[in-house]
Amino acid sequence: MLIAGANIEPFFIYPKQFFKKIYYYLCFSKKSRMILTIDVGNTRIKSAVFEQNTVLETSVFLKETLEESIEKIFKKFSNIEVLVLSSVGKIDEKGLDFLFGRIKIHVIDRDQPFPFQNNYATPNTLGIDRMVLVAGAVLQFPAQNRLIIDAGTCVTYDYVDQNDVYHGGAISPGTRLRYEAMHNYTAKLPLLELEDIEKVVGNSTSNSMHSGVVNGLTFEIDGYINAIKAEKENFIIILTGGDANFLAKRLKNTIFANSNFLLESLNSLYQYQINND
Numbered sequence: 001m002l003i004a005g006a007n008i009e010p011f012f013i014y015p016k017q018f019f020k021k022i023y024y025y026l027c028f029s030k031k032s033r034m035i036l037t038i039d040v041g042n043t044r045i046k047s048a049v050f051e052q053n054t055v056l057e058t059s060v061f062l063k064e065t066l067e068e069s070i071e072k073i074f075k076k077f078s079n080i081e082v083l084v085l086s087s088v089g090k091i092d093e094k095g096l097d098f099l100f101g102r103i104k105i106h107v108i109d110r111d112q113p114f115p116f117q118n119n120y121a122t123p124n125t126l127g128i129d130r131m132v133l134v135a136g137a138v139l140q141f142p143a144q145n146r147l148i149i150d151a152g153t154c155v156t157y158d159y160v161d162q163n164d165v166y167h168g169g170a171i172s173p174g175t176r177l178r179y180e181a182m183h184n185y186t187a188k189l190p191l192l193e194l195e196d197i198e199k200v201v202g203n204s205t206s207n208s209m210h211s212g213v214v215n216g217l218t219f220e221i222d223g224y225i226n227a228i229k230a231e232k233e234n235f236i237i238i239l240t241g242g243d244a245n246f247l248a249k250r251l252k253n254t255i256f257a258n259s260n261f262l263l264e265s266l267n268s269l270y271q272y273q274i275n276n277d
C-alpha cells in the first residue's frame, strides 16, 4: 500500500514501522531539512552540516569546547533536525545531554544495519569510524574494490571488496603519534611539529626526524597500496583524515583525497539506515 508517496507497510501488520516511516516522511520531505554529522576521533572532533548531499559548513574543535561549538552551529543553522554521531573518542551521547529534547540524536553503533558483510574476526572490537568509512565507500563507489586510508591519530587501512565484503586492513601510528613516541621514548629527541620536507637524506636531527616521519609514512602508504594492488584489480583508493591533504601530494599512487569523507559517509550511512530499519 502506498500512502502520500511514502512506502509504508499497513499499520495493522507493522504498527511500529508504520509510525516510524510516517515520522521520517514528515521530517524528511521538507526541502530545508538539515543534518549535522559529528565524528569524534581520538584527537579532534569534526562536524559538517548537510542539506541533502551538499555540505554547507564544516568545523573542527576539541572536546573541551564541544557544547559551545555545537551551540554556535545551531544558532547559524536553525533547520538542523538530526545529529548523527560516531565516536571512537571519549565522548558518547551523554556528552550531548545539553541537546536533550531539542533534536533527534542518531548515534551510530555496530548493531545497526550496515551496507556490507563484515568478515573481521573480531567485529565487536572494530572501530566505529572504520565501519562508517567502509559504509561510505560502499554507498558512494559501488561494485569495485575499495581501500580506505584514514590518516588521523592512527592511520587505518580498510579493504572492502567489489561484492561488499569487508576483510579488515591495518592500523599504524599517525604523524603526531610518531613524533610524540620518538620524543617520549628517547632522552635526546625533541618534540617536533609536522613539517613539509623535500629531503630524503636528513642532514640534522630535526631533518632526520621529519624525513623519518613524513617519508616513512608516505612510503608505508604507497607500499601498502602496491601490496594490495598486486593481489586485486579494479581498485579505488580513498584517502581521508587530518593529514590527508598533506600526504596526498606526496604519494605515487593515484588516490581520491577527501578530508571530509567520514563526515560525508555519516550522512550517507544515516540515509541508508533510515531506509533499512
Ligand SMILES: Nc1ncnc2c1ncn2[C@@H]1O[C@H](COP(=O)(O)OP(=O)(O)O)[C@@H](O)[C@H]1O
Residues within 6 Å of the ligand: 040, 041, 042, 043, 044, 045, 151, 152, 153, 154, 174, 175, 176, 177, 194, 241, 242, 243
Ligand atoms: N589543527 C590541528 N590539530 C591537531 N592535529 C592536526 C591539526 N591539523 C592537522 N592535524 C593532523 O591531523 C591528525 C589528526 O587527524 P584527525 O583526522 O583529526 O584525527 P582523529 O580523527 O583521530 O581525531 C594529526 O596527526 C595531525 O598531524
Ligand SMILES: CC(C)(COP(=O)(O)O)[C@@H](O)C(=O)NCCC(=O)O
Residues within 6 Å of the ligand: 041, 042, 043, 088, 125, 126, 127, 128, 129, 130, 150, 152, 153, 154, 155, 156, 171
Ligand atoms: C584504530 C582507531 C584507534 C583509529 O582511530 P582514529 O585515528 O580515527 O582516532 C579506531 O578505529 C579504533 O579504536 N579501533 C578499534 C580497533 C579496530 O578497529 O580493530
Ligand SMILES: [K+]
Residues within 6 Å of the ligand: 150, 151, 152, 153, 154, 155, 156, 241
Ligand atoms: K584513523
